[in-house]
Amino acid sequence: MNTRIRKFKESMKNENLDGFIIKNPINIRYFTGLNLEGTFLINKTENILLTDGRYIEEAHQLITISDEIIVHDIAQYQEYDYINIFAECDKVGFEDNYITYSNYTKLIRTFRIKEAVEANLLIDKMREIKDDNEIKNIEIACNITDECFLYLQDFIKIGMTEKQIAFEIYKFFIEHKAEGIAFDTIVASGKNSSKPHAIPTDKKIEFGDIILIDFGAKYKGYCADMTRTIFVGKVTDIQKNIYKLVLDTQNRALNKMKSNADTKEISEYVKNEFSFNNFEFIHALGHGVGLDIHEKPFFSTRFNNKLRLNMVVTDEPGIYIPNEFGIRIEDTVLINNMEPRVLTKSNKNITIIKG
C-alpha cells in the first residue's frame, strides 16, 4: 500500500480537490520513489505516471502493484487520454511554487482543467513532517557527513586549495555510499569566510586561516546539512570570542527547538543576542531539510511558523566581519516534544588543525 499517496488523497479531499498534477521531480520521487522527469497525475480512482523513453524502462522495472501507480509512456498517449484523466474533476491542484507560468497555461490546455488551484502548500505541509523511513535516510546522510568531517581534519593541509578540499568532500561522500553532495559545498578560507555564500576558489590554505566548511551528503535523495568553522595553526582572541558567542547562541537556539516552538521567536532570540554584542545577523537561522536541501519550515524574524514533531531543520547562526573572517556553526536536527535529536554529531569545540 502506498501510504504517502493515500494520506495525500485525504488532504486533497479536505481541500475539495478532485485531482492533482505533480511535475516537480522531487515530489514525484516523494510519492513514487522514482528519480525521473515526468508528470504524476492523481484523480479519485487512479495514480498515473507519464514519463518518456529515457525513464520508461526503469519505471516499469521498479514499480510494483503495491505502489498503486500506473506507468505510461508519454509517446503512446493521445489527446483522448489526456482529456479523460480529469474529465470528472472540478478542482485540480497544481504546484504553483514549481510550475512555470508557461507550463501552467500548457497544462490547463492539455488536460482541459476546469479550475486549477494553487496547492503546492498541500504537498509542502505533508513533506514537512518526516516519516520513519525519511528520518532513517537523513540520519545516514548526516552520519556520512560526520565521518567526512573527521577525515577532513587530518586531510586538510596548508597549501591545498579550497577547491581541492571541496572535491575531496565529494569523493569521500561517493566512496561512502552517498548519492553525492546535497548542495554545492562551501569551503571558504581566510577572508573568503566573511562571505556567507562563498564558492570554493583556487585560494590556498594558509597558516592562521579560518576555514568555514558548509557541506552535506545526499543519501537515497535525502540531504544532510552541517557547517563547521575550524582554525589552521592558531586562533586569535577576537576569533575565539566570536566563536564562543556563535556556539553558545547555536546551542541555546537548539534547546528552544521543540514541538510547538515558534521559528520567529527563536530567530529573534539569535538576532537580539548578536545585536546585544554589536553584531548583525545577516541571514536566516535555519530551514527544513529533506528531499530538498531548503524546504519548509523556514526560520525568519518576519513570519511565524510552528515547529512540529518529526520536522527536520537546521540551526545555523553565523557572524561575518567583512573582509576579515566569518564563523558559522550548523547542525541538522530532528524536532521532538522535548529537546531535539541532533543528527549531525561532529565536535563543535574550537578545533585548531595543524594543517
Added chain:
Amino acid sequence: MNTRIRKFKESMKNENLDGFIIKNPINIRYFTGLNLEGTFLINKTENILLTDGRYIEEAHQLITISDEIIVHDIAQYQEYDYINIFAECDKVGFEDNYITYSNYTKLIRTFRIKEAVEANLLIDKMREIKDDNEIKNIEIACNITDECFLYLQDFIKIGMTEKQIAFEIYKFFIEHKAEGIAFDTIVASGKNSSKPHAIPTDKKIEFGDIILIDFGAKYKGYCADMTRTIFVGKVTDIQKNIYKLVLDTQNRALNKMKSNADTKEISEYVKNEFSFNNFEFIHALGHGVGLDIHEKPFFSTRFNNKLRLNMVVTDEPGIYIPNEFGIRIEDTVLINNMEPRVLTKSNKNITIIKG
C-alpha cells in the same frame, strides 16, 4: 558599455516592452556577469540589480561603471522603490519559462505591473546566437572535456565502478581550470548503456563491456557536451556494425548542420536512416548549448527550427538495444555558413581499451 543589455533593449523596443523582470540566475549571469540570486530589472533608463546579503558585497566589488548596472541590497528596498521602477511602463516582460506561477502573482503585486507579457523567448532568441566571448568559453570547456577523454582511456580499468569513473571526470575538470561539470555525468557500462539517461552505479567495469560516457566541463558558466562510447577488451560484430551506423549518421548529420538548415529535416534524416536499418531513434538529435546545458534551438522531428550563424548545438544520435547495450556519439558544434566547426575534437573511431 554593456553591449548585451543595449542589444536586448533594442529587441524590447521592437516588442513594445517598456520594462523587463529577470529572475533566472543564468539570465542574470548572461547580462551582468554575476553568478548570484536576485532580481534584475530593466526599464527605459536604468538597469537595477536587487540582491541580498549573501551576494551584495561581491556584486559591489565586481560591477563597474561600464556595466551600466545599479546594485541595490533588497533589505534596503522600500515599497515606494518597488512601485517606482515600472511606474512609467505599460508592458513589462517576464520569463514565463522560468518564473513559477506563484512568483508571477507576487511580482505583479510587488511592482504593480500594468501588463505582464510572457517574453522568455526574447532572451532565448538572443542567447541562441553566441558572441565571441561566449564561443571562446565554450571552446575552452570543450578542450578540457577532450583532454579528459584522452586521460580516461588510460585511467579506466576493469574492476572500477561507474561511479569512480564519473568522480574522476569531476576531479579532472576541477584540476584543469573548469568550474565543474556542466551536467550530471553519465557513465553507463554493459547493459546499463541501453538506458539513454543512466545514472552511474556501483557496477564494476568488466571485460567485454561497452562504456557510454556522456560528459562535459563547465568553464566560466559555459558548458561542453560530448558522448563517446568505447569498448573494453573486445567488440562484437553486431556492436561494430551499430557503431558504424551511429558514427556515419552522426557525421552526415554534422555536415548538414549549417546556417539556414532546418533542425526538423536533419532530425528526420537521422530517424529515417535508423529506421531503414530497423532501429528506432528514441530521443532528440541535439540541442543548443551555452550557459545552459540544454537551451534553444532544440532538434525535434515535430517542429521546424532554422540553424543560424554562431549557434552552438549538439549532434548526438544513439541506438539502444534494451537490456543489451547502447551506442551514442555526440559532439558540440558551432554553426557556420558552410560546414560547422566541431568544438569537441576527440577521436570517434572504434576505441578498444585494455582496461
